[in-house]
Amino acid sequence: NTYFKDTELFLLINSTASKKSIMFNVLDYYHSNINKNKYSPDIFEKEIDVQLEKYKGEISFYNEIINNEDVAALELFYKTYGFHDVVIYSTFELDTNKWVNALTFYIIEGERYSISEINLNGIDKSTGGKRYRDYYKNVTRQIDGYFDENALMEELKNLNYQIRNNGYFYSKYSIKPVEVDTVNKINKIEVDYKIGRRQYYGDLEFVNDNREITRDVARSIKEKYTRIRPGKYYRVSDISQTEFNLTNLRLFDNVYIDTFNVNTPDTLNYIITTQLGKRYELDAGVFINHTPADNFVNAGIDGRFTFRNPFGGGEEIVTYGNLSVKDVNNIMTDVRIVGKVGVNFFQPMMIYYKGTRIGAAANIEYSKKKMDNFMVDHWYLPKFTFPWYLKKYTYFNKLSANISLEGEYPRNYTSVIDTASVGSSTNTEDLRNMVFFKTLNSFWESDQTLKLWTATILGLNVIGDHRNHPFSPTHGYYTRLNFDVAGLVGIAEFFNLHATHQQYTFPKRRKNQVHAYRINVGKIFYNSNNTAKYVPFEYQYFCGGANSNRGWLARQLHSSNVEPVLDKSASSDSLLSLSEYMTLSNIYGSAGIFEFNYEYRYNFYKRGGLTLTGKDRISNFGVIGFIDIGNSYGWFIDGTDKADNSFGDYISYFINNLAVSTGFGIRYETPIGPLRLDLGIPVYGPIPGKNDLIFKRSKPIEEFKLFFGIGHTF
Known part of the structure; x- marks a missing residue:
């Protein structure tokens, strides 16, 4: 075989080699020798027999029936890709070099056939609209290309879907046996379509299938969620989208859609049956979630009371309280505890227009955060x-506009600064001036009468999520754009731009391997008249850690003119000690960020010679190699922003301060995402007291970073 690799073909056969594990050999040894010792207890022998039974799958004997099935499976696989003259046979004989019995498959591929003609009988280019014509071309475009049955079937399936999406409730197709020209090595394909009448939607009825009397969702709300409109041509996507919309209301346990009482051959009447779920629900427990805005994995305990459909419009009111640890992947180096209580009101749909729907939510919340010693x-x-x-097929499939009136108050600001200044190389007043919370503290201690919040922020989020899996994607992309404007009321005045793009691909026929890329950029622009430059903590940029540049600890990577004093004998009122430097790095971010991450992810195949449980466990393991490049710019403690200089100076500053790290890790897949262990190696970048380049540092191994986390880095 030359066209396919051995690893691909091994997945097609059921014959496996006998490869006993270490544990099997140990148990087998004791089992064969236990009877030689007359003092061995019977229960010991029985227990070994039970354990050996579990490993029986590791012993594989030659089976002629299975072998013939393997040959047939290989032939079918090759013919699926156009190798119609393939010849495959096998031998089972002694390998005198290794002194083992060897099962060998011999494959003579022959020449691969191409497609000379595709006839689609019963339809033409006028059957559907523009999208239909595109899929029609995709089928006929395979003419003169190599025969690929899987690709052809996929295109025919897509074409039939578009026919059913253009008013044809009934549409089926069948493929005649492929005509094979063995002289010219070409195939001719005939496909017969059977299509019914083009039909419109007729009447639409709703039924509430609840045993007990409860407040049903108003018909007007249900109609907003359905795409079935009387007088409109039937579309199969309307049915699936309607079921999806109603199910996503989270009000119904079951949604059924079916036709009824067909009055005329040109119309379809539909009935939608819904079954309301619990109206009141009380939940409490532990949770793990992921916040896309900051790419954090958080964990904690949560309690909430949910009241669904209080006014008959599909609304939801939730009162909640939780205690969580933010960014658990960096819990070993930085613990950030957050307690919250609040009320959330959600209306899933206010406006529906041409396949798009607009909802609304209002949230009142109070939280208390512990960041280092600050409360x-x-x-x-x-x-x-x-x-x-x-709509699902657009590049961006979700927008979100928000208006937030936010308040922050550093409750123990003065006591923390006074304590930090004792024995410090920095005097109290200088440290207070450096600390960003001074602006907040001054605001709340001022004589201003009306002080309800510190920032009024208008935001717009644009999201395109086309990943095939939310936790462990193998292909697709995720794009997020954030635009935030702060002003009007409060002391925050800034404009924030933030963009993230993640791309996932896998090599051809190598779905156990994934190439994952991410680029993350952001910049905060200040109002030039606002000398305070106050930015709420959640909008600041941090770099370093398990979900960022893994050569540095969480939030410890930034470009700055401020350097820590490593020599304890040195004294200066303008320099920070190393502990002060790391503390300020944890609680004060930067005005900009750039990150590029690449990961090569490899998951192990289910190997032969193992028990079924063993195969599943092995296939859950994976390894990765990664490269992280990036840094955060304009540290707030620094007090300067290179973006204020010329464009050329900023580009030079930007490139010279990029930090580079590399490393590797292991993964174990779970239902909530992979558990991971990563080793990060800082190759180039700022490390206090050491050279920027790893090859010029003394004891570089001391700078390696180890991270344990939940979920992929991105």
Whole structure:
């Protein structure tokens, strides 16, 4: 075989080699020798027999029936890709070099056939609209190309879907036996289509299938969620989208859609049966979630009371309280505890227009955060969000506009600064001036009468999520754009631009391997008249850690003119000690960020010679190699922003301060995403007291970083 690799072909056969594991050999040894010792207890022998039974799958004997099935499977696989003259046979004989019995498959591929003609009988280019014509071309475009049955079947399936999406409720196709010209090495394909009448939607009825009397969702709300419109041509996508919309309301346990009482051959009447779920629900437990805005994995305990459909419009009111640890992947180096209580109101749909729907949410929340020694109060009064769900096939499929009235208060600001200044190389007043919370503290201690919040922020989020899996994607992309403007009321005045793009691909016929890329850029622009430059903590940029540049600890990577004093004998009022430097790095971010990450992910195949349980466990393991490049720019403690200089100076500064790290890790897949262990090696970048380049550092191994996390880095 030359066209396919051995690893691909091994997945097609059921014959496996006998490869006993170490544990099997140990148990087998004791089993064969236990009877030689008359003092061995019977229960010991029985227990070994039980354990050996579990490993029986590791012993593989030659089976002629299975061998013939393997040959047939290989032939079918080759013919599927156009190798119609392939010849495959096998031998089972003694290998005198290794003194083992060897099962060998011999494959003579022959020449690969091409497609000379494709006839689609019963349809033509006028059967559907523009998208139909595109799929029609995709089928006929395979003429003169190599025969590939899987690709052809996929295109025929897509074509039939578009026919059913253009008013044809009934549409089926069948493929005649492929005509094979063995002289010219070409194939001729005939496909017969059977298509019914083109039909319109007729009547639409709703039925509530609840045993007990509860408040049903108003018909007007249900109609907004359905894409079945009387007088409109039938589309199969309307049915699936309607079921998806109603199910995603989270109000119904079951949704059934079916036809009824066909009055005329040109119309289809539909009935939608819904079964309401629990109206009141009380939940409590532990949780793990992922926040896309900051790429954090968080964990904690949560309790909430949910009241669904209170006014008959599909609304949801949730009161909640939780205690969590933010960014658990970096818990070994930085612990950030957050407690929250709040009320959330959600209306899933206010407006529906041409396949897009706009909802609304309002959130009132109070939280208390512990960041190092600072205790910070944070609240929304309230935060309004308007999600806009677009059509699935558009690049961006979700928009979200929000208005938030946010407040922050550093409750123990003065005591923390006074304590930090004792024995410090920096005097109290200088440290207070450096600390970003001074602006907040001054605001709350001022004589201003009305002080309800510190920032009024208008935001717009644009999301395109086309990944095939939310936790462990193998192909697709995720793009997120954030635009935030702060002003009007409060002390925050800034404009924030943030963009993230993640791409996932796998090599041809290598779905156990994934190439994953991410680029993450952001910049905060200040109002030139605002000398305070206050930015809420959640909008600042941090670099370094398990989900960022893995050569540095969480939030410890930034470009800055401020350097820590490593020599304890040195004294200066303008320099920070190393502990002060790391503390400030944890709680104060930067005005900009650039990150590029690449990962090569490899998951192990299910290997032969193992028990079924063993095969599953092996296939859950994976390894990765990665390269991380990036840094955060304009550290708030620094007080300067190179972006204020000329464009050329900024580009030079940007490139010279990029930090580079590499490393490798292991993964174990779980239902909530992979558990991971990564070793990060800082190749180039700022490390206090050491050379930027790893090859010029003394004891570089001391700078290696080890991270344990939940979920992929991105």
